Amino acid sequence: MEMLRFATAGSVDDGKSTLIGRLLHDTKSIFSDQLEAVERTSAQRGSEYVDLALLTDGLRAEREQGITIDVAYRYFATPKRKFIVADTPGHIQYTRNMVTGASTADVALILVDARKGLVEQSRRHAFLASLLRVPHLVLCVNKMDLVDYDEGVFDAIATEFRHFAAKLDVGDLTVIPVSALTGDNVVTRSANTPWYEGSSLLHHLEALHIASDRNLIDARFPVQYVIRPKTSTHHDYRGYAGQVAGGVLKPGDDVVVLPSGLPSRIAAIETKDGPVAEAFPPMSVTVRLEDDIDISRGDMICRPHNQPAVSQDVEAMVAWLHEEPMRPGGKYAIKHTTRTARAMVKDLRYRLDVNTLHRDEDAPTLELNEIGRLRLRVTAPLFTDPYRVNRTTGSFILVDESTNATVGAGMIL
Amino acid sequence: MTTSLYELGHLDALEAEAVHVFREVAAEFERPVLLFSGGKDSIVMLHLAEKAFWPGRIPFPVMHVDTGHNFPEVIGYRDRRVAETGVQLIVASVQESIDQGRVREQTGPRASRNPLQTVTLLDAIEEHGFDAAFGGARRDEEKARAKERVFSFRDEFGQWDPKNQRPELWALYNGRRHRGEHIRVFPLSNWTELDIWQYIGREGIELPSIYFAHLRRLVLRDGMLLWPNEHVPLLEGEETFEATVRYRTVGDVTCTGAVESPARTVDDIVEEVAATRITERGATRADDRASEAAMEDRKREGYF
Numbered sequence: 001m002e003m004l005r006f007a008t009a010g011s012v013d014d015g016k017s018t019l020i021g022r023l024l025h026d027t028k029s030i031f032s033d034q035l036e037a038v039e040r041t042s043a044q045r046g047s048e049y050v051d052l053a054l055l056t057d058g059l060r061a062e063r064e065q066g067i068t069i070d071v072a073y074r075y076f077a078t079p080k081r082k083f084i085v086a087d088t089p090g091h092i093q094y095t096r097n098m099v100t101g102a103s104t105a106d107v108a109l110i111l112v113d114a115r116k117g118l119v120e121q122s123r124r125h126a127f128l129a130s131l132l133r134v135p136h137l138v139l140c141v142n143k144m145d146l147v148d149y150d151e152g153v154f155d156a157i158a159t160e161f162r163h164f165a166a167k168l169d170v171g172d173l174t175v176i177p178v179s180a181l182t183g184d185n186v187v188t189r190s191a192n193t194p195w196y197e198g199s200s201l202l203h204h205l206e207a208l209h210i211a212s213d214r215n216l217i218d219a220r221f222p223v224q225y226v227i228r229p230k231t232s233t234h235h236d237y238r239g240y241a242g243q244v245a246g247g248v249l250k251p252g253d254d255v256v257v258l259p260s261g262l263p264s265r266i267a268a269i270e271t272k273d274g275p276v277a278e279a280f281p282p283m284s285v286t287v288r289l290e291d292d293i294d295i296s297r298g299d300m301i302c303r304p305h306n307q308p309a310v311s312q313d314v315e316a317m318v319a320w321l322h323e324e325p326m327r328p329g330g331k332y333a334i335k336h337t338t339r340t341a342r343a344m345v346k347d348l349r350y351r352l353d354v355n356t357l358h359r360d361e362d363a364p365t366l367e368l369n370e371i372g373r374l375r376l377r378v379t380a381p382l383f384t385d386p387y388r389v390n391r392t393t394g395s396f397i398l399v400d401e402s403t404n405a406t407v408g409a410g411m412i413l
Numbered sequence: 414m415t416t417s418l419y420e421l422g423h424l425d426a427l428e429a430e431a432v433h434v435f436r437e438v439a440a441e442f443e444r445p446v447l448l449f450s451g452g453k454d455s456i457v458m459l460h461l462a463e464k465a466f467w468p469g470r471i472p473f474p475v476m477h478v479d480t481g482h483n484f485p486e487v488i489g490y491r492d493r494r495v496a497e498t499g500v501q502l503i504v505a506s507v508q509e510s511i512d513q514g515r516v517r518e519q520t521g522p523r524a525s526r527n528p529l530q531t532v533t534l535l536d537a538i539e540e541h542g543f544d545a546a547f548g549g550a551r552r553d554e555e556k557a558r559a560k561e562r563v564f565s566f567r568d569e570f571g572q573w574d575p576k577n578q579r580p581e582l583w584a585l586y587n588g589r590r591h592r593g594e595h596i597r598v599f600p601l602s603n604w605t606e607l608d609i610w611q612y613i614g615r616e617g618i619e620l621p622s623i624y625f626a627h628l629r630r631l632v633l634r635d636g637m638l639l640w641p642n643e644h645v646p647l648l649e650g651e652e653t654f655e656a657t658v659r660y661r662t663v664g665d666v667t668c669t670g671a672v673e674s675p676a677r678t679v680d681d682i683v684e685e686v687a688a689t690r691i692t693e694r695g696a697t698r699a700d701d702r703a704s705e706a707a708m709e710d711r712k713r714e715g716y717f
């Protein structure tokens with residue numbers, strides 16, 4: 001069965017957690033003890049209906065405040081797919097948790113309250129989803145029950161969003177009118193929206209074609225760990241373990257190892273279960289080469305005529321994730337694939353206004369939740385592809401070396 | 414299974430993710446340890462760790478936080494598996510923590526050593542200087558666990574701060590820590606109970622016999638089917654009876670309940686789990702019933 005990861009996005013109270021609760025409930029993925037607990041809590045609070053958001057808002061503080069603070073991961077399966085759901089917070093203060101959930105998503109569900117229409121946070125999240133290159137967007141116009149399932153309201157929001165999305169790099173966009181509270185168009189199509197001809201949200205998620213979202217062209221194998229058993233049975237064994245980041249690797253392939261540039265050939269691709277004929281993302285395998293060359297963690301195996309950029313200078317869009325603003329000229333630890341080095345912030349080219357997409361070239365720094373284009377100088381060369389070509393070899397994180405906090409998320413241009 | 418379209422089935426994708434996590438920790442940490450209880454999740458973890466480093470050996474020890482109140486079948490299994498894999502086993506004993514006066518044992522017939530495990534665990538992590546500890550917790554188990562990162566930072570007191578977790582983007586895990594701090598690592602974060610059982614079936618992983626239906630003498634207490642023994646003395650008026658049961662989780666005998674089930678094989682269990690309407694912790698764990706935020710509170714203090 002194929003796995004699909006999706007994340008919610010959108011402003012506070014637009015109904016993200018309720019929608020996930022509804023999906024879980026209506027696909028019968030909620031266990032009776034969980035549902036009873038949620039019913040009990042809802043009743044204790046004098047709520048007229050069962051608050052399905054309590055299914056994902058699992059922290060005490062979240063339940064007390066009725067908001068989502070950090071991502072909740074939930075799981076359900078239909079006969080067609082296994083789903084990993086990241087329910088993310090809408091509150092601007094917790095944007096870093098939203099990007100955590102969206103970074104690995106195949107699909108982002110952007111919720112909008114039909115009564116309010118697009119607000120700044122809906123645009124911010126749509127922009128972040130496009131920046132993170134979530135391949136598929138679904139705009140869920142929620143709370144249709146509160147606008148009498150009015151087609152005009154839906155159309156106006158859909159049009160406005162499409163207009164905004166046209167300025168972004170959005171691969172695939174679908175718009176669905178829903179009510180998370182009552183379940184309209186969530187699992188089954190609703191009689192309340194006869195004017196809507198598309199499929200229900202669940203049906204859409206089941207049918208989306210995601211296999212071609214991965215890069216199967218450019219072979220990239222970041223060496224993660226060198227296996228040298230030094231036992232009597234495997235005395236001279238030397239295998240390079242890692243997760244395929246792009247392309248397809250086969251025994252017999254000519255390869256080159258970066259940064260040394262030394263050529264070799266793949267002798268075998270192995271796992272404990274036996275050799276494999278082809279390795280592709282996201283398989284974790286062990287590669288053996290025909291030649292004994294010095295290779296260590298952080299090196300990259302690729303094909304001679306298809307190599308990533310090798311450079312100590314990196315240009316990237318960076319989302320700032322920490323309360324302490326970016327220090328221009330400051331040094332940070334950088335983690336890119338299996339490579340860790342140090343990076344200095346050379347230049348903030350511009351800061352982006354996520355609402356208008358205006359570029360402010362005079363911005364002095366990036367503050368929490370701000371996004372800008374940076375030039376970094378790294379102590380060792382990184383082997384990179386543009387993020388739009390490969391989400392694995394195109395991404396990095398910045399870590400503050402004194403506090404060890406993850407402070408930035410970078411997408412290489 | 415993989416197809417010619419270069420698609421990875423969900424079990425293969427979950428396996429690849431977990432193997433990646435194991436290798437990342439082995440590469441970036443000085444002293445990792447795998448927490449091994451002899452329960453199905455830690456058994457699957459050990460199996461995945463073997464895969465991650467094959468044909469080499471698992472490059473870290475395993476540690477059992479032992480309450481002394483075990484199912485004998487599980488201890489037998491533990492010792493067998495440890496011998497097979499050649500890993501080093503460390504036993505961190507709750508009894509020793511009690512003897513040393515580090516914790517006070519609850520008294521009375523309903524006493525459980527389960528809460529004491531946190532102290533023993535944190536003491537052992539400190540004593541051995543472990544900087545990473547693999548846990549078998551899954552996000553589908555419980556609502557506080559659903560919130561936790563794969564790399565979960567613990568301060569020098571072993572505490573988890575759920576409101577201040579490090580952002581965790583892509584598969585770029587931030588394992589940096591200062592001396593005395595450590596990272597809990599959860600390679601099975603994205604697995605569900607059903608995935609675990611399907612994987613056990615596919616891989617032919619052996620389990621302690623108590624996971625399968627067997628006849629057992631039991632007592633019904635607070636809605637749970639407990640196994641009466643020296644650690645679980647009968648209360649006044651309680652009567653025992655025999656039933657065909659299996660265990661869905663394995664923990665301390667004082668707080669782990671059995672479920673009635675005729676499932677004798679992994680296939681039977683997969684079928685049963687797919688149809689079940691109650692969570693495994695809800696069905697079997699007294700420790701989670703204390704309050705709505707019982708797990709969150711225990712995790713904050715440094716529990717598994």
Ligand SMILES: Nc1nc2c(ncn2[C@@H]2O[C@H](COP(=O)(O)OP(=O)(O)OP(=O)(O)O)[C@@H](O)[C@H]2O)c(=O)[nH]1
Nearest residue numbers: 012013014015016017018067068090143179180181
């Ligand atoms: N009438 C109506 N109310 C809804 C609907 N969806 C959500 N709500 C209500 O809107 C409120 C907020 O819902 P949540 O699901 O907590 O919102 P959220 O987007 O998860 O909020 P954050 O996670 O804090 O950003 C709750 O009171 C819900 O019951 C809907 O379709 N119709």
Ligand SMILES: [Mg+2]
Nearest residue numbers: 016017067068
């Ligand atoms: Mg929410």
